[in-house]
Amino acid sequence: MNDSDGDGKVSRDEWRKSGDIFDAIDADEDGYLTVREFKAFFEGGGAKSKRKKQACGGDASSGGPKVGLDAIDQTTKGAFFAKLEQMDVQRQRGLLESGLVPVYPDNADCPEIDHPFGEPWRGPVPNRIHSGADIPAGWDAPLHAMADGEVIAIYREGGGKSFRGRQVIMRHTPEDTGLPVYVYTLQSHFNAPPEVHVGQRLKMGDYLGPNGKSGVPGKRRQPHNHLTVNISTSPNYVVTDSLVIPVDGHFIDPVALFRGETPLDTHAMLALAEDERRVKIAYRDDKGNTHPPDAKIIWPFVCEAD
Numbered sequence: 239m240n241d242s243d244g245d246g247k248v249s250r251d252e253w254r255k256s257g258d259i260f261d262a263i264d265a266d267e268d269g270y271l272t273v274r275e276f277k278a279f280f281e282g283g284g285a286k287s288k289r290k291k292q293a294c295g296g297d298a299s300s301g302g303p304k305v306g307l308d309a310i311d312q313t314t315k316g317a318f319f320a321k322l323e324q325m326d327v328q329r330q331r332g333l334l335e336s337g338l339v340p341v342y343p344d345n346a347d348c349p350e351i352d353h354p355f356g357e358p359w360r361g362p363v364p365n366r367i368h369s370g371a372d373i374p375a376g377w378d379a380p381l382h383a384m385a386d387g388e389v390i391a392i393y394r395e396g397g398g399k400s401f402r403g404r405q406v407i408m409r410h411t412p413e414d415t416g417l418p419v420y421v422y423t424l425q426s427h428f429n430a431p432p433e434v435h436v437g438q439r440l441k442m443g444d445y446l447g448p449n450g451k452s453g454v455p456g457k458r459r460q461p462h463n464h465l466t467v468n469i470s471t472s473p474n475y476v477v478t479d480s481l482v483i484p485v486d487g488h489f490i491d492p493v494a495l496f497r498g499e500t501p502l503d504t505h506a507m508l509a510l511a512e513d514e515r516r517v518k519i520a521y522r523d524d525k526g527n528t529h530p531p532d533a534k535i536i537w538p539f540v541c542e543a544d
């Protein structure tokens with residue numbers, strides 16, 4: 239543990255990891271992590287799980303198969319709470335570079351990924367792996383639902399416990415995407431509170447809110463959408479006050495979604511032949527046309543037709 243002053247508990251200053259994990263473990267919210275709280279969290283399935291069912295990210299009216307943190311196994315927990323000592327578990331759950339290369343359209347201008355999935359994170363905490371792909375675009379550029387699906391969580395405030403500022407997390411069923419798994423898309427750093435609500439069914443291309451950089455530390459980074467995609471064979475998920483964890487969830491490269499077929503997982507992507515790693519992005523243009531017309535998953539930003 240990080241108990242540098244040897245008093246048998248860990249204060250926030252001694253804790254060197256991200257605040258959302260600290261808060262999740264700190265069951266009695268006294269600002270100190272005790273051995274008992276560690277044990278309850280990592281062996282007992284999350285000390286605060288009962289309360290989390292009601293707390294739920296500030297906007298939690300959901301229908302949908304939302305379950306408690308005790309439904310999440312230790313491997314999934316290790317991967318999603320991103321503990322540095324469990325990076326092997328994170329890799330096992332797909333959090334590594336995939337080798338996929340997005341191919342953007344010739345006849346339209348799409349905001350492009352500048353910081354890919356699986357690279358070392360460029361934030362203030364060293365040794366973390368980037369769990370999504372960053373797509374920079376102008377202030378307030380509209381963000382859209384990437385597929386039909388349900389809004390399952392919203393983090394409306396830029397600061398506080400939310401690690402990625404304002405976020406919308408959607409769950410897409412196999413019927414929504416044509417893929418044989420449940421797909422979760424997390425879009426983040428909105429400039430203003432998202433204009434959708436939990437439990438709402440959206441169509442592909444529906445407006446979510448304006449692009450921004452809420453939750454982004456430092457001044458140098460421009461506004462961007464950090465897009466994280468998870469998949470699971472289970473329809474169930476947990477919403478905590480800082481993140482959504484699908485039961486048995488895996489991380490995938492968001493670019494893999496545009497293959498339109500399985501496999502999607504990172505380890506399978508690494509086994510693909512060179513030419514199979516080039517993946518054409520499906521998108522909607524500023525005239526409202528979808529390319530290709532039968533796409534069930536599109537780029538989160540509109541692409542300007544030439």
Ligand SMILES: [Zn+2]
Nearest residue numbers: 370371372464
């Ligand atoms: Zn990012």
